[in-house]
Amino acid sequence: MRQSRVLARSFYDRDSETVARGLVGKILVHERTAGRIVETEAYLGMGDLAAHASHGLTARTRVIFGPPGHAYVYLIYGIYECLNLVAEPDGTPGCVLIRAIEPLAGIEGMRRRRPAARRIEDLASGPGKLTLALGVTRRHYGADVTRGSLTVRGLKSEPALEIAATARIGFTDPVDRPLRFVERGSRFVSGPRTS
DNA sequence: GGTAGGATGGGCT
DNA sequence: GCCCATCCTACCC
Numbered sequence: 001m002r003q004s005r006v007l008a009r010s011f012y013d014r015d016s017e018t019v020a021r022g023l024v025g026k027i028l029v030h031e032r033t034a035g036r037i038v039e040t041e042a043y044l045g046m047g048d049l050a051a052h053a054s055h056g057l058t059a060r061t062r063v064i065f066g067p068p069g070h071a072y073v074y075l076i077y078g079i080y081e082c083l084n085l086v087a088e089p090d091g092t093p094g095c096v097l098i099r100a101i102e103p104l105a106g107i108e109g110m111r112r113r114r115p116a117a118r119r120i121e122d123l124a125s126g127p128g129k130l131t132l133a134l135g136v137t138r139r140h141y142g143a144d145v146t147r148g149s150l151t152v153r154g155l156k157s158e159p160a161l162e163i164a165a166t167a168r169i170g171f172t173d174p175v176d177r178p179l180r181f182v183e184r185g186s187r188f189v190s191g192p193r194t195s
Numbered sequence: 196g197g198t199a200g201g202a203t204g205g206g207c208t
Numbered sequence: 209g210c211c212c213a214t215c216c217t218a219c220c221c
Contacts, residue, residue: 041213050213052206060206078203080214097213116216128214170213190214 004153009146011154012068012087016042016094019068019087021181025161027153028101030134033109035101035124037152038186041168042179043084045093050171053093063142064093071143071150073136080128083136085145085152099169099180100125102188103133110134126190 004027012019020042028037043051052074053064063072064086072084072095088094101124103110110123110133117123117133124130131137136150143150162185165178169191182189 043213052213055207058206074213075203075205077212077214078205082213084213099213126214168213 003157004155006146006151006153007069009067009069012085013089014087016044016087016096017177017179019085019094020096020179021163021165023085023096023098023152024163024181024183025158027104027155028098028130028134028151029153030136030150031106033106033134034104035130035134036104036188037098037100038102038183039098039100039189040181041097041099042087042181043095043097044179045088050168051093051095053095057093061093064095066090066142069144069146071136071140071145073131073138073141075138076128081131081137082127083131083140097127098130099127100182100186100189101130101134102186121187125188129190 020040023037023040026037027034045053048054052061057065063070067090068086070086072086073081076082083098084095086095103123114123114133124133140150145151164182164184166180168180
């Protein structure tokens with residue numbers, strides 16, 4: 001990962017929507033595995049009924065209310081784990097769900113951990129898939145992603161990239177602003193592709 | 196190409 | 209006791 005550097009805490013110290021959009025195209029790294037983030041979703045605070053933080057500060061959601069640049073990992077459906085990155089200033093809730101990555105490094109390891117994936121496009125094209133592929137678990141709850149084994153990197157010179165905003169997956173609230181961000185045209189996103 | 200149903204455990208009312 | 213920010217398999221066009 002030459003030509004890139006770890007994103008500083010200030011990157012995350014902004015509103016969740018801006019951080020979610022900004023994370024598309026960045027490189028998520030865990031140990032020997034890495035991938036380009038191609039799909040994210042922003043989750044806001046109290047007014048956002050889809051967000052875990054809207055139910056208030058609990059043992060599980062505590063990290064979402066804390067300082068930015070930390071991992072919020074939670075168990076879903078008793079089986080899968082989802083990785084979020086905490087945004088917003090300390091004391092203000094908000095986070096970004098990482099929904100899909102394009103595998104870049106450590107692909108053999110990813111394949112071992114994801115035997116059900118037959119094509120490379122299916123290795124990490126979903127929030128539960130990418131945590132399996134990368135080996136991210138609830139052990140990473142609260143981990144500082146500005147240092148350590150789980151980080152996000154940005155290329156020194158980033159190619160221009162087109163980002164599409166859509167409704168978040170699984171929520172049909174019509175008044176919801178589009179808070180899902182995908183790299184337009186990527187084959188590695190979850191669900192329907194954009195053209 | 197498509198969708199229905201089950202797996203499975205923790206968080207919260 | 210109910211509800212999930214999901215994924216895979218089986219089965220059906």
